[in-house]
Amino acid sequence: xxxxxxxxxTLSVQEGDNSxxxxxxxxxxxxxFIWYKQESGKGPQFIIDIRSNMDKRQGQRVTVLLNxxxxxxxxxxxxxxxxxxxxxxxxxxRTGTASKLTFGxxxxxxxxx
Amino acid sequence: xxxxxxxxxHLIKTRGQQVTLRCSSQSGHNTVSWYQQALGQGPQFIFQYxxxxxxxxxxxxxxxxxxxxxxxxxxxxxxxxELDDSALYLCASRLRQANTEAFFGQGTRxxxx
Numbered sequence: 001x002x003x004x005x006x007x008x009x010t011l012s013v014q015e016g017d018n019s020x021x022x023x024x025x026x027x028x029x030x031x032x033f034i035w036y037k038q039e040s041g042k043g044p045q046f047i048i049d050i051r052s053n054m055d056k057r058q059g060q061r062v063t064v065l066l067n068x069x070x071x072x073x074x075x076x077x078x079x080x081x082x083x084x085x086x087x088x089x090x091x092x093x094r095t096g097t098a099s100k101l102t103f104g105x106x107x108x109x110x111x112x113x
Numbered sequence: 114x115x116x117x118x119x120x121x122x123h124l125i126k127t128r129g130q131q132v133t134l135r136c137s138s139q140s141g142h143n144t145v146s147w148y149q150q151a152l153g154q155g156p157q158f159i160f161q162y163x164x165x166x167x168x169x170x171x172x173x174x175x176x177x178x179x180x181x182x183x184x185x186x187x188x189x190x191x192x193x194x195e196l197d198d199s200a201l202y203l204c205a206s207r208l209r210q211a212n213t214e215a216f217f218g219q220g221t222r223x224x225x226x
Contacts, residue, residue: 008153034214036217041219042219042220043117043203043205043217043218043219043220044156044203044217045217046214046216049213049214089155089156091155100146100158100161100169100171101146101148101156101158101205101215102158103155103156103157104155105154105155106154106155
C-alpha cells in the first residue's frame with residue numbers, strides 16, 4: 001500500500017528500547033491533546049490523550065507528557081515492538097471543538113530487530 | 114476497528130469532475146468531521162457536522178461541501194476536482210456530549226488525474 005509520511009522526521013529504535021516522540025503545538029488556548037498512530041493505508045488510531053490540567057498520563061506501555069510553558073508534548077513508548085512501527089501524530093484542540101483537531105507534522109517510528 | 118466505515122476505499126477521478134465520499138459513523142456518535150491528508154502531511158480539518166448542520170469549517174473552498182443524515186452518516190462532496198485534491202480523505206466521529214477523542218475511519222484514497 002501507499003506510505004504515509006514519505007518525508008517525515010524518522011526515529012529509528014531497536015526492539016525492546018524505549019521510544020520518545022516529541023511534538024510542539026501552536027495554540028496556547030488548546031486544552032486537550034491526543035496522540036494518534038497511523039499505519040500505512042489506514043486512518044489514525046487513538047493512542048492516548050491528556051487534558052491541560054495534567055502534565056503526565058500513563059497508559060499501557062505509553063506515557064504522554066505535557067509542558068504547557070513551552071507548548072510541548074511527548075509520547076514515550078516502553079519496550080518498543082515491531083508492531084509500533086508507524087507514523088505518530090500529535091493533535092491539539094480546544095474543549096468544545098474537539099472534532100476540530102489540529103495535527104502536527106508527524107514522526108515516523110521505525111523499529112529495528 | 115473504530116466502527117467508522119468509509120466508502121469507497123480508493124477512487125480515481127478526472128480533473129473537473131465531481132466526487133462524493135461516504136462515511137458511516139460509529140454507533141451512538143452524533144458528530145462527524147472530515148479531514149484531508151496529503152501525502153507526507155498530517156490531516157487537515159475540512160468541516161464538521163452536528164445535527165445535520167455544518168458546525169465548523171477549515172480553510173477549504175466552497176466546492177468542498179457535505180451532508181449529514183438523520184442516522185448521523187455523512188457525505189463529502191467535492192466539485193470541479195483539481196489535481197491538488199488528490200489525498201486521503203478521513204472521516205471521524207465522536208459523541209459531542211462526551212467531549213472525548215474522535216475515532217477515524219480508514220479513509221478514501223482519491224486520485225485526480
